[in-house]
Each structure stands twice: as C-alpha cells, then as structure tokens.
Amino acid sequence: MSNQKLYNVAIVGTTGAVGQQIIRLLDERNFPVKELKLLASKRSAGTKVQFKDREVTIEEATPNSFEGVDIAFFSAGGDVSKELVPHAVKSGAVCIDNTSAYRMDPGTPLVVPEVNAHKIQEHKGVIANPNCSTTQMVVALKPLHDRYGISRVIVSTYQAVSGAGNRAIDEMYKQSREVLEGKSVQPDILPVGSLPVKHQIAFNAIPQIDKFWENGFTNEEMKMILETKKIMGDESIEVTATCVRIPVAFGHSESVYIELNSDFEMEEVRKLLADAPGLVLVDNPEAQQYPLATEATGKLDTYVGRLRRDLSNPRALNMWIVSDNLLKGAAWNSVQIGEYLIAEKN
Amino acid sequence: MSNQKLYNVAIVGTTGAVGQQIIRLLDERNFPVKELKLLASKRSAGTKVQFKDREVTIEEATPNSFEGVDIAFFSAGGDVSKELVPHAVKSGAVCIDNTSAYRMDPGTPLVVPEVNAHKIQEHKGVIANPNCSTTQMVVALKPLHDRYGISRVIVSTYQAVSGAGNRAIDEMYKQSREVLEGKSVQPDILPVGSLPVKHQIAFNAIPQIDKFWENGFTNEEMKMILETKKIMGDESIEVTATCVRIPVAFGHSESVYIELNSDFEMEEVRKLLADAPGLVLVDNPEAQQYPLATEATGKLDTYVGRLRRDLSNPRALNMWIVSDNLLKGAAWNSVQIGEYLIAEKN
Structure with missing residues (x-):
C-alpha cells in the first residue's frame, strides 16, 4: 500500500x-x-x-x-x-x-x-x-436478467426525504414536530423545491418526485424507465414506475413486480439473489424478516426480500428492494x- | 321525515x-x-x-x-x-x-x-x-370494468397506521417523538399485534400487514386479491398486491396499474372516473394536484389521480387512489x- x-x-x-x-x-x-x-x-x-x-x-x-x-x-x-x-x-x-x-x-x-x-x-x-431509485433496483434485477431475461418491471417506490437534500430532511422533522404539537404546518420545500405548490410530507405520502412530463409521468419515473434500459444494456426491458415520497429520512424502498422470459424455480431465484454482488437477501416471512429502510440506513449494500411467485403469472415474481439512497443510491x-x-x- | x-x-x-x-x-x-x-x-x-x-x-x-x-x-x-x-x-x-x-x-x-x-x-x-384497502380500490375500478373490462391489477399500498387501531396510532406518535428527541425506539405493537417480532413504524416503511400465508403473500394482500374478485363479481380479474404500512395516521394511498380488455381514450377514462359515484377525480399535474392522504382524512369519498396511460402497454393505465381508511374503508x-x-x- x-x-x-x-x-x-x-x-x-x-x-x-x-x-x-x-x-x-x-x-x-x-x-x-x-x-x-x-x-x-x-x-x-x-x-x-x-x-x-x-x-x-x-x-x-x-x-x-x-x-x-x-x-x-x-x-x-x-x-x-x-x-x-x-x-x-x-x-x-x-x-x-x-x-x-x-x-x-x-x-x-x-x-x-x-x-x-x-x-x-x-x-x-x-x-x-x-438516479438513486434506479441504482438499487438494477442491482437486484441484474442476476435475474442474466439467468432468465426480464421483459417487464412494474415498480412503486417509497422514497426517503433525504433524496431531496438536507433542507428537506429538516422540513420533515420540523413538520413532524408541528403535527405532534397540534400546530398547523406550512410546507416550504417538498415535493419540488423549484415548483410553486408545496405539500406536507409529515405523516403523508406525496406521489410526485421531480417535475411532470407531458405524458403524465414525473421526471423521476422517466429516469427509472430510461436509465434501467441503458444500465442493463437492453432496450427491450419495459419499466413502469410510480415514484412516491414518504416520511422516511434515509433509505428508499421499492415494491417491484418482474416478468421473466422463462420459467424459474423460486429456490434458484433465492440463490441467485443471495449470491449476487452488493445484494443481501433478507427474506424470512416466518421470522417477520424483510428489508427495512431503518435497517438499511448507513449500509452500502442493497437489500431484497418479500420474494414470492406471482399468483396470476407463473413467470412473474414480486419483491421488496431497500437501500440507503445517499449511499448505494x-x-x-x-x-x-x-x-x-x-x-x-x- | x-x-x-x-x-x-x-x-x-x-x-x-x-x-x-x-x-x-x-x-x-x-x-x-x-x-x-x-x-x-x-x-x-x-x-x-x-x-x-x-x-x-x-x-x-x-x-x-x-x-x-x-x-x-x-x-x-x-x-x-x-x-x-x-x-x-x-x-x-x-x-x-x-x-x-x-x-x-x-x-x-x-x-x-x-x-x-x-x-x-x-x-x-x-x-x-x-377490507379497507380493497374497498377504495374497487370504487375506482368499477367504472373502468363496466366500460372496458379489467383483466389484471397490480397494486402497491401505502397504508395508514389507524388501520391497526388506536393503540398503533399512539405508538407511531410516541416513536416519532422519540426519534425527534434522539431517543431509542422500542416497538411494541406493529407490524402485527399478535405476532412476536416488532418493527419501528416512525420514519420507516414496513412491508407486512397481517400474517403471512405459505405462498409468501400476507393476509392483507390475499384479501385484496380475493375480495376484489368477489365484490366485482368477476373471478377472471387477476390482482397482485403488495401491502405496506407507512407512517401516516389516516388515509390509505394506492399505486395501481390496470390492464384493460379493450382500447381506451384517456379523456373517456377521465370522464368515467369523474362521473362515478363516491369517486372524486383530482388530477392536474400542472398545478401539482393529486390525491393526498392528509387531504382525504375525514372525507367520505375516494380520490383518484396521477392518471396516465402506460408507456409499454397501450391497454394499461396507472393511477393513485386515496381514501380515509376508517371512513370509506x-x-x-x-x-x-x-x-x-x-x-x-x-
């Protein structure tokens, strides 16, 4: 050295x-x-x-x-x-x-x-x-795409306020105190600092991150759609995203539905994800173990759990992906x- | 009278x-x-x-x-x-x-x-x-199913803590105060009162509501899947659900992807939803207007917005459905x- x-x-x-x-x-x-x-x-x-x-x-x-x-x-x-x-x-x-x-x-x-x-x-x-929400998702998609091919992803995000910067974290904590003290809340920054309309983030869920495109998707959603194709090097992967800000300081969570191009065994999926670099499988329903934003905070890895085969499409599976948006993101x-x-x- | x-x-x-x-x-x-x-x-x-x-x-x-x-x-x-x-x-x-x-x-x-x-x-x-999360969703699905037929729904929920009762609300506020004061948090009730493992809900997202089935879905998710078919009177509607508790006191939000059986015009969809009983369309991206849990609290109606045609499937659309889980739910x-x-x- x-x-x-x-x-x-x-x-x-x-x-x-x-x-x-x-x-x-x-x-x-x-x-x-x-x-x-x-x-x-x-x-x-x-x-x-x-x-x-x-x-x-x-x-x-x-x-x-x-x-x-x-x-x-x-x-x-x-x-x-x-x-x-x-x-x-x-x-x-x-x-x-x-x-x-x-x-x-x-x-x-x-x-x-x-x-x-x-x-x-x-x-x-x-x-x-x-973009942070894309990064953690593709870490989990990669081993599945290599083995089975992914045709389509439908993702809904649960994104932390730190993604909007330090002032947004301060705003969330300030608003939380105001709600707890029974005071009225005057939103100042979120959902988008540069746009005129503000919404309360404390004890709320805001379905807007970044500006809207004319197609009705937000810029954050379009980033997930377009960046995923580019990073994975496959324009055929279709992505639908709904990006939502929730009152969490650190750690984005994602509910992800994935359609594969071929049949799969859940045990093999589990092994692929457990062995993938940068990815930690936390998936034990009996012990109520699954990834949580609070537990991913400060960690470099991406966590995946709530793995289950879709009930209506045997070539699809669902999962829950969590990572610290300021770190891996x-x-x-x-x-x-x-x-x-x-x-x-x- | x-x-x-x-x-x-x-x-x-x-x-x-x-x-x-x-x-x-x-x-x-x-x-x-x-x-x-x-x-x-x-x-x-x-x-x-x-x-x-x-x-x-x-x-x-x-x-x-x-x-x-x-x-x-x-x-x-x-x-x-x-x-x-x-x-x-x-x-x-x-x-x-x-x-x-x-x-x-x-x-x-x-x-x-x-x-x-x-x-x-x-x-x-x-x-x-x-179940609360099913009720508000079917209010929004009904007019679309009548007109186009719905083949499939993929929903991720953002559920309020009041769905777990008054003690869970108290727990969320207590934990929030503890986090704000830099104290350690000792979860006591959520995610499921009758189960042994507890997780922090303040400034977190918990992907478990109710017990797990052997298929990896939670009971809350299975309720959405099974009850939707029964209420809509159509066993052919496939539903995939991921149910998540977030730190919101009142008002469930839902990110919903819907596949229809026939072509549609967005303007007609908009009109169908705006005219449907019990449903209020709040969908003006330019003015940053969409349904919010804080604004649905105390109201009897169900609110729908973030309407947009899916980019990869022209017969699918995405929406955001919010209602007070203690009221319509x-x-x-x-x-x-x-x-x-x-x-x-x-």
Missing part, C-alpha cells in the same frame, strides 16, 4: 447531503487521496472541513478549479455539472457525475458497478452515476466507480 | 377506531336511530358516551345483547364476530360486519355500495364490509350499507 499511486480528488457539492457522504466514504474506504479539493457555491467558501489528519478549506467551484485534479465527484445539481464538467474534463480530470446532466448522453457510460462495470473504461472524461456508487477507475489504472 | 321508521341499532366494538367513527357517522348522517346499544368488551362496560341528546352507557357484548336490535354493526375483530354474529342473526338483527369473519363466506354478500349494492338484498342476516362503507338497507325497507 505504501507504493500505491495517490490521486488528486475534487468534490463539487461538498456541503450537500451526498457530498458529505462522499467525503466520509473516501475516508472510510481509504481512497488513495493525495490532495482533496472541496468545492461548493460561493456561500460555503471558506468553511473548514476535517478530512483524516488534514483541515481542508472549501473553495468556490469555478471553471478554473480543476487544474491538476485526477478525479472529480459532482453532486451539486444538473446545472452546475453542465457548466463545470466540460472544464474539468478539459483540465484532464475524470468526472464521476451524480446528477442527471450526462446520464442519457449516448457517449457517457451510466454505471452501477455490479451491473456494468465494464463500461467504466469506455468513458471520455465523464462517467454518470444513475448516490455517494457509495460514485466512490465505487472511483475505486474501479483507479484499480484499472494501477 | 317525522313519519320515518326508526331502528334499534347496536354497535359491537364501540371503543375502537372504527366504532368511534360509526357513532359519529350515525349522528352526522341522521341515521334513524330509535335505541342505540353500545357494546364492547367487559373492560369498557359502564363508560358513558354522548350520542345526540342522549347519554348511552356502554354494555358488555354477550350472546344476549341483541334482543330487539334491528341493525348491528360489528367491528371488534373476527373472533368476536364469529362468536356473536350468529346470536345477533338468531335475534332477528341484520349484521353489518366489518371484520374478515364472513367476507369470503359464499352465502354472505360482500358489499361496496358503489359497486354491488344490489347484493345487499340477498343477505341472510349478515352483510360483510370488505370501514365505518362509512358500513353505515352506507345500513342506509341502503333501510331505504329498501322503507
């Missing part, structure tokens, strides 16, 4: 919910960081952050921030990525982008390492990290891509 | 979450009550309850409680109904049973008035009230059956 190559790493979006987790993971995973550059908006510049034995001062992210940077993690929103990623690439950095900016760009690999790590080496400076998948990237270089 | 016939009414399960709503609705709807008999377990006997201008003392429910009773509402659990309903029927009462005891009994009508009110007159002393559907019953008698 002493002769290990070290990398200059930049994080754009240091102060956000995902940026904070990326810093923590670079530390925990002993990512070989030479210089760490913490970038954020002008507002946060000057703040000091502890990273291992160093104190790093947050700098404002500008087009000139990337000189000498080897790997840049972006999670400051699509607009920031669209503006700054080209400059970072020009400076020679490989950008791992956790926004929607480049995900559907045909020339940009969209990567979940358990599914398509081989795409990482095809990058032309940018590797896109998928965002920061961990990004850092994991970084680990693959440097493993290839070494 | 002065010559209106009056009825001796009994409520079994007076102190429960549903029983309390039945008392309120009998009052609000001016149900023609002559004598009101409030029955409960021995523990609650002696407690006084105000009903209009009278004070009614709760009595212990026994086999002899039903003499002279015309209509008896049961919502004290399946075991109590199995024990006492036969005695009530023998005494000449018509029983409206909001437990699972008689729902799948071939000789007992299972009724949602908007769907199959004509079944009420076929009763032999007992009319069963469906329980107390209101029961009282509504009572209103139909006396309308027929008058």
